[in-house]
Amino acid sequence: MLKKILDILNHSYPITDSVSITIKMVLILIVIFIATSFFLKLFRKIVNRRLEAEDKDKFRSIFSFLKYFVYTIVIIIALESLGVQVSVLLAGSAALLVGLGLGLQTLFQDIVSGIFIILDKTLHVNDIIEIDDKVGRVFEIKLRTTRAVTVNDKVIIIPNHKFLTNSLYNWTQNGTETTEIVEVGVAYGSDVEKVKKLLIEAAEEHPKILNKNKTEVFFMDFGDSALHFRLRFIIDDSFSQLRIKSDLRFAIDKKFREHNIQIPFPQRDVHIIQNKE
Numbered sequence: 001m002l003k004k005i006l007d008i009l010n011h012s013y014p015i016t017d018s019v020s021i022t023i024k025m026v027l028i029l030i031v032i033f034i035a036t037s038f039f040l041k042l043f044r045k046i047v048n049r050r051l052e053a054e055d056k057d058k059f060r061s062i063f064s065f066l067k068y069f070v071y072t073i074v075i076i077i078a079l080e081s082l083g084v085q086v087s088v089l090l091a092g093s094a095a096l097l098v099g100l101g102l103g104l105q106t107l108f109q110d111i112v113s114g115i116f117i118i119l120d121k122t123l124h125v126n127d128i129i130e131i132d133d134k135v136g137r138v139f140e141i142k143l144r145t146t147r148a149v150t151v152n153d154k155v156i157i158i159p160n161h162k163f164l165t166n167s168l169y170n171w172t173q174n175g176t177e178t179t180e181i182v183e184v185g186v187a188y189g190s191d192v193e194k195v196k197k198l199l200i201e202a203a204e205e206h207p208k209i210l211n212k213n214k215t216e217v218f219f220m221d222f223g224d225s226a227l228h229f230r231l232r233f234i235i236d237d238s239f240s241q242l243r244i245k246s247d248l249r250f251a252i253d254k255k256f257r258e259h260n261i262q263i264p265f266p267q268r269d270v271h272i273i274q275n276k277e
Helices: 002-010 023-049 053-081 086-092 094-103 105-120 192-204 238-258
Strands: 012-014 020-022 128-131 134-141 145-149 155-159 178-186 216-222 227-235
Touching: 020 023, 023 053, 105 134, 105 145, 178 192, 178 238, 192 216, 192 227, 192 238, 227 238
Parallel strands: none
Antiparallel strands: 012 020, 128 134, 134 145, 145 155, 178 227, 216 227
16 A cells, blocks of 8 residues: 555656656645745744834835745755756746846846845835935835825836936935925015015914024025025925925015015017118
């Protein structure tokens, strides 16, 4: 009976001319697969105990990639140990693998970039970023893509390799407070000290502007048609900066009208020269 079972387990089933497989080999592979799965889960539990809550989510993404990588390596080693020449199989499908590799090049680039982003903490959830002239708040970082929502409630799905190949502006990398500006021009002949006072008042009256004592006004330049000023202020919600700037412009326009300060439009003098005969 035992001999019959062994004969069944060792019976060879040819796959190709040079490659064959047995039931015994399949069972060994299943056992190895289960053992690998057990040790990976144990490793994940041990690592998770030592990580903070934020780092656990990042490790989960990395672990999902490493898990499949480890499975692949273990299966290859197991097949080689059992006498299956994996190199022969790979050589036979070389053309297919080359085509597959070219097609998956960007995918692996995204995955590797995602690992770098997660490990070096370049990006965090709730960071406000600017990339490709688009601004959004990050709400999900995955191994292949990062997702952010714009001020218009549109979701941007960003392939992770873009963070390594393009310039990325992280508005909240150094904290939630950011410095913003609003520029305005006034007519020549305006009282510049009054302009400065009104700009600061407009900023101080806005409830979302912080550190009022750090609000500054700069006289930037003498323009062709106007005197240019820049109002610089601090906020702690960069994602709302468009609305805050809009509120300030409304307030500035109102104050300028109340104090007879004009915001000019470009003007040109045209001289007509007539030839007298």
